[in-house]
Each structure stands twice: as structure tokens, then as C-alpha cells.
Amino acid sequence: MAMVRRSVLFEFTEDTFLGRVRAVDTRKVSIHVKTDSDLRKAKVGQLVSLKETSGVKGWLIGLIDKVIKFVSVSESEHNEKNQVSEPVPKLDNGDLVLRLEGGEDVINTVRLTLLGTIRWNAEEKGWRFSRSIVQVPDIEAECHVLVNKQLESFMNLLTTAKNPEQSLALGKYTIDESATAYLDGNKFFQRHAALLGSTGSGKSWTVAAILEKAAKLPTSNLIVFDIHGEYRNLRYARHLRIPGPEEPGKTSKITLSEYLQEVLYLPYWLLNAEEMQAMFIDRSEFSAHNQVMAFQDAVIEGKKAVLANLKKTQVLNAFTLDSPIPFSIDAVIDKLNELNEEMEQGIRGLKQGKFYGQFGRLLTRLRSKLSDKRYGFLFHAPQSEHDYDAMTRMVYKLMDYKSENSQVKVIDFSEVPSDILPVIVGLVARIVYQVQFWTNHENRRPLVLVCDEAHLYLPKKEGLNPVEQRSVEAFEKIAREGRKYGVALFIVSQRPSDVSTTVLSQCNNVIALRLTNSDDQTTVKKLMPESLESLLEVLPVMDIGEALVVGDSVLLPSRIRITQPEEKPLSATIDFWSEWLKDAAKPDFARSVENMRKQGRG
Ligand SMILES: Nc1ncnc2c1ncn2[C@@H]1O[C@H](COP(=O)(O)OP(=O)(O)OP(=O)(O)O)[C@@H](O)[C@H]1O
Numbered sequence: 063m064a065m066v067r068r069s070v071l072f073e074f075t076e077d078t079f080l081g082r083v084r085a086v087d088t089r090k091v092s093i094h095v096k097t098d099s100d101l102r103k104a105k106v107g108q109l110v111s112l113k114e115t116s117g118v119k120g121w122l123i124g125l126i127d128k129v130i131k132f133v134s135v136s137e138s139e140h141n142e143k144n145q146v147s148e149p150v151p152k153l154d155n156g157d158l159v160l161r162l163e164g165g166e167d168v169i170n171t172v173r174l175t176l177l178g179t180i181r182w183n184a185e186e187k188g189w190r191f192s193r194s195i196v197q198v199p200d201i202e203a204e205c206h207v208l209v210n211k212q213l214e215s216f217m218n219l220l221t222t223a224k225n226p227e228q229s230l231a232l233g234k235y236t237i238d239e240s241a242t243a244y245l246d247g248n249k250f251f252q253r254h255a256a257l258l259g260s261t262g263s264g265k266s267w268t269v270a271a272i273l274e275k276a277a278k279l280p281t282s283n284l285i286v287f288d289i290h291g292e293y294r295n296l297r298y299a300r301h302l303r304i305p306g307p308e309e310p311g312k313t314s315k316i317t318l319s320e321y322l323q324e325v326l327y328l329p330y331w332l333l334n335a336e337e338m339q340a341m342f343i344d345r346s347e348f349s350a351h352n353q354v355m356a357f358q359d360a361v362i363e364g365k366k367a368v369l370a371n372l373k374k375t376q377v378l379n380a381f382t383l384d385s386p387i388p389f390s391i392d393a394v395i396d397k398l399n400e401l402n403e404e405m406e407q408g409i410r411g412l413k414q415g416k417f418y419g420q421f422g423r424l425l426t427r428l429r430s431k432l433s434d435k436r437y438g439f440l441f442h443a444p445q446s447e448h449d450y451d452a453m454t455r456m457v458y459k460l461m462d463y464k465s466e467n468s469q470v471k472v473i474d475f476s477e478v479p480s481d482i483l484p485v486i487v488g489l490v491a492r493i494v495y496q497v498q499f500w501t502n503h504e505n506r507r508p509l510v511l512v513c514d515e516a517h518l519y520l521p522k523k524e525g526l527n528p529v530e531q532r533s534v535e536a537f538e539k540i541a542r543e544g545r546k547y548g549v550a551l552f553i554v555s556q557r558p559s560d561v562s563t564t565v566l567s568q569c570n571n572v573i574a575l576r577l578t579n580s581d582d583q584t585t586v587k588k589l590m591p592e593s594l595e596s597l598l599e600v601l602p603v604m605d606i607g608e609a610l611v612v613g614d615s616v617l618l619p620s621r622i623r624i625t626q627p628e629e630k631p632l633s634a635t636i637d638f639w640s641e642w643l644k645d646a647a648k649p650d651f652a653r654s655v656e657n658m659r660k661q662g663r664g
């Protein structure tokens with residue numbers, strides 16, 4: 063069998079020579095650079111290559127962390143300053159070696175972090191780069207900078223994606239703008255991903271760029287939580303909208319963009335037992351236990367009645383309190399009211415019933431929630447939404463991937479008051495997850511929940527009320543167990559330090575855009591492997607739309623300039639000065655005030 067000759071990967075010359083290895087500490091390597099002109103070839107963030115231990119015909123790739131120039135002083139000058147009596151040690155080339163207080167020798171030095179290895183792959187008959195480091199370089203091994211043709215050859219290794227169909231083209235590498243940066247689309251979503259960056263750093267645009275690519279796949283399945291209505295103009299997506307407080311029973315005209323969005327009600331009977339308790343029961347009350355019992359009994363009765371009426375025998379035998387089955391909340395209130403006022407026949411005439419007066423507060427809470435306009439999407443859905451089949455229809459709206467433009471589903475939450483946002487986003491996430499969970503293995507299709515502005519509804523749990531805690535827990539469950547059922551989270555936030563740690567720490571791939579706040583930088587650093595910390599120094603100085611991508615979806619942790627999406631989200635930064643330069647119509651604040659009163663811009 064004829065051996066395929068190895069192609070030559072790098073042709074290094076004097077021009078690319080940087081220096082020789084002087085110290086190795088697992089992934090950290092120090093290079094001794096002889097001359098100042100050699101040192102000038104080194105720049106922080108640049109890639110270098112080292113020969114693997116003699117005998118193994120591979121290359122190690124490193125990233126320059128630090129460039130240190132030795133400042134030479136005359137021997138007498140040095141001795142005078144430091145009052146050193148013993149002779150100063152000298153290097154081969156005559157340079158002085160100065161001992162600093164830290165005890166470290168200072169000569170012309172380049173420090174670098176090893177990133178991976180290039181080896182010949184006999185099966186694929188080509189060079190392959192991998193993130194593993196099996197061999198460290200020998201002392202005195204040559205180190206060359208990767209520039210021009212050398213850099214090109216290396217970038218080719220990264221960009222000739224092994225399997226082009228699995229690749230998600232995100233942008234161009236900052237170090238070589240002619241090379242396209244691909245993510246492995248499988249690995250990126252497999253174990254959750256995060257997109258983090260200060261406000262205006264380009265997160266929403268990056269989301270749109272990824273959605274655009276994903277939408278082109280025939281049966282992709284992504285659900286976007288759109289908190290500000292930024293994605294409502296994307297033409298390739300299906301648009302859903304949670305109705306605002308003024309909407310149930312609304313008679314006034316709806317706007318065009320509202321017309322293009324399907325309304326998504328979430329009727330109250332979708333709540334599970336825990337969510338209902340969190341919403342209606344006050345644990346601190348003396349009668350809380352009885353309240354829970356009576357409430358649950360009444361709900362079970364309600365669900366039973368509906369099932370019996372519809373002759374759903376199988377479900378009737380197996381359903382639980384948590385099962386999403388329509389029931390009448392009014393009947394539950396009537397029942398509780400009855401118990402609350404019940405009188406029994408005693409020996410000496412009528413006496414108060416077992417629960418007499420215990421449900422007063424519960425009833426007040428129930429009635430106030432029901433009349434609270436903000437909860438209209440739960441309690442005031444049209445009658446058709448309370449059909450037994452309504453849930454199936456709702457799930458088709460949310461999770462279909464087969465009809466036209468249904469691969470990306472954008473749910474517009476912009477009409478939802480911020481204080482109940484966590485509850486309802488959490489409810490949607492839980493329903494999607496559970497439907498996925500209960501789908502047979504063969505029919506299950508992977509799906510991604512894109513959580514833009516995640517800090518608003520996925521905060522750390524301290525100080526949350528019980529209802530909000532439930533919704534964060536829904537996401538935490540997905541973060542922990544979603545992988546097995548093909549549900550991935552794509553967390554997007556400008557305040558990573560405010561986002562639930564449980565959720566964020568499960569994200570295996572991170573796209574970090576410019577990040578200026580130091581708390582947030584610390585949070586991001588914690589998500590990344592320690593050896594890459596020096597890379598993160600660039601977080602505050604990156605350009606808009608420029609990102610550091612780390613994780614198993616990229617061959618190399620890299621700075622990438624993200625390609626702009628063709629269809630841009632409505633998040634454009636406002637140009638204050640230019641706007642002020644223009645003439646404008648008389649303001650109509652009366653309308654704004656009315657909108658504020660009715661909680662909707664319709
Ligand atoms: N890849 C990019 N290339 C060039 N310009 C970009 C890019 N991404 C974003 N921008 C510019 O930055 C602006 C803000 O971007 P974007 O709305 O995506 O920020 P954001 O991070 O989502 O902000 P926020 O946290 O406030 O939602 C855009 O209007 C656009 O002008």
C-alpha cells in the first residue's frame with residue numbers, strides 16, 4: 063500500500079523565528095528572544111508555533127500572552143543601584159541577567175499559552191488541529207510566529223470544517239479577516255450556550271445572525287423569548303405574542319404588526335400544582351395547610367368533571383393535579399366560598415363548619431388575581447382557549463417546525479408588565495420542556511430556547527417571591543437535564559453577574575462580546591478555563607460586533623468579527639445628536655399617558 067506523503071504545513075524562515083523555549087510549565091511556555099528585532103515580531107494575542115518533542119512530527123500552537131523587553135543597564139550602573147557586590151550573571155550573548163525582587167530573571171521574554179496540537183492524520187491524509195496537548199515542547203525548541211502564508215495554512219486547517227453541513231459560519235477571525243470562523247453547530251447547542259456582552263455590544267444582532275443561519279435548515283426548531291419586540295420584523299420567523307393587559311375582550315382596532323402576530327394565551331389550567339400554590343397560597347398563614355388541601359381537592363374535582371364529561375377514561379384513571387386539563391376556576395371559587403361559609407347541624411342547632419372562615423384571605427387573593435388585568439393572558443383567555451384540544455393547538459404554535467416559516471418562533475413579551483415577566487416566560491419554558499419530555503424518543507426533535515435579556519427573568523434566586531422562584535427553577539431544570547431530551551438554552555444577557563449561576567455555569571460555549579463592567583467580567587472569567595484568562599483581558603477593548611468565542615464548538619478560542627445579519631433586529635442604537643438636528647411633529651404625550659394607564663401601546 064502506497065503511503066501518502068505528508069504535505070509540508072509550515073515553511074519557517076529566519077523572518078518568522080522568534081526565539082527558543084526557556085521554561086515550560088504545563089500550558090505556559092517562556093521563550094527566550096535574543097535580539098530586540100526578533101522581539102518586535104511578537105505581539106500579544108498573536109499565534110505562534112513550536113515543534114513538538116523531537117521524534118513526534120507535529121506542531122504545537124500557542125498564543126502570546128506577554129512580551130517583555132529587557133532594559134540593559136551597564137554593570138556598574140546596576141551594581142550601584144542595587145548595591146550588589148557579587149558579579150551579575152551574564153547570558154551567552156553577553157546580556158546581563160538581572161535578579162528582580164520576585165526572583166525572576168528578566169531577559170527578552172515572550173510568554174505564551176499552548177492551545178493545541180497539529181498532527182498528521184493518516185486516515186484523512188491531512189494535517190489536523192486538536193485542542194489536546196499530549197507533548198510539551200523541549201527546552202531550546204524553536205518558536206516561530208504565525209504570519210502571512212504560515213497563518214493562512216493554519217487558518218485553513220481551522221476553517222476547512224470537517225463536516226461543512228454541521229458548521230455555523232459566525233464571522234471572520236480578527237487575526238486574519240480572510241478566514242471564515244465556523245462553529246460546530248452540534249456542539250454549540252448540545253450543552254447550552256451563552257452570549258454575553260454590555261448593552262449595545264451587538265448581542266441581538268448576533269442572535270439574529272445565528273437565527274438567520276438556523277432558519278435555513280429544513281426542520282430547525284428555535285423559540286426566541288423577545289422581551290422588547292426587537293425581532294418582530296424578521297420575515298423568516300413565525301410571530302407569536304402574549305396579549306397585553308388591555309387585550310382580552312379588546313374591541314379597538316389592532317395594529318398591523320399585531321395582526322401579523324398570532325396571540326398566545328396561557329390559560330390558568332396550564333399551571334401545575336406548585337405554580338398554583340406559589341400564586342395563591344400564603345405559606346405564612348395559619349390555615350395555609352387547609353387552604354392547599356381544599357384548593358387542590360376543588361381543582362381535582364373540576365378536572366375530573368371535565369374528563370368524565372368528555373369520556374376520556376384513560377386520562378381519568380391516571381391524571382394528577384399537575385396534569386394540564388381545563389377546569390373552571392369559578393367553580394373552584396364557589397366551592398371554597400361554600401366551605402368558608404358552611405354551617406353544620408350540631409346537637410344544639412347549627413354550628414360553624416370545619417373550614418368556616420378559614421378561606422377568607424385565599425378567596426380575596428384569588429379574586430384579586432382574577433381581576434388583575436396583568437394576568438389577563440391567564441384568566442381571561444377567550445372561551446376557545448379552554449377547550450380540551452386548546453393545549454395541542456398552543457403547542458403547535460410554539461413547537462412546530464414543519465410548516466412554512468415555523469423553524470424560528472419569536473414570542474413577543476413586550477406587552478407583558480415586567481413584574482410578571484419571570485412567571486410567564488418560565489411557564490412557557492416549562493411547558494415546552496415537558497411536552498418534549500413526554501414526546502416519544504423516536505419523534506423527539508432537538509430545540510433551542512433563545513433567552514434574550516435573560517437577567518430580567520432568570521435572575522439569581524435570592525430575594526425572589528415564590529412564583530418567580532418557580533419559574534427560575536423551570537429553567538434550572540432545563541439547564542441540568544435538557545441535554546438528554548434535546549432542549550438547549552441559549553442565554554443572552556448584558557448583566558451576566560445577575561443571571562442565575564446554576565443556569566450560566568451549565569453553558570459550555572460562550573460568546574463574549576465587549577464587556578466593560580468588572581463584576582460581569584469576573585462572571586465570564588469563571589465560565590472559561592483558567593489557561594485562557596489572559597485572552598479575556600481583551601473583553602473591555604473589543605469593537606462592537608467583535609467576540610471572543612470559547613468552548614468545544616470552536617477549534618481554537620478565538621476573536622471573531624461577527625457577520626451582520628441580513629435582516630436586522632429593531633434594536634438600532636439611537637443617534638441622539640442627529641435626531642435632535644431634525645425637525646419633528648408636535649409631541650402627543652396624551653396618548654403616551656393613556657398607554658401607560660392601559661398598559662399597552664395598541
Ligand atoms: N456585528 C456587528 N457589526 C456591526 N455593527 C454591529 C454589529 N452588531 C451590532 N452592531 C451595532 O450595534 C448596535 C447595537 O447592537 P445590539 O442591539 O445587537 O446590541 P445588544 O448587545 O443587543 O444591546 P442590549 O443589551 O441593549 O440589547 C446595532 O444597532 C448596530 O448598529
Ligand SMILES: [Mg+2]
Pocket residue numbers: 265266267633
Ligand atoms: Mg439586545
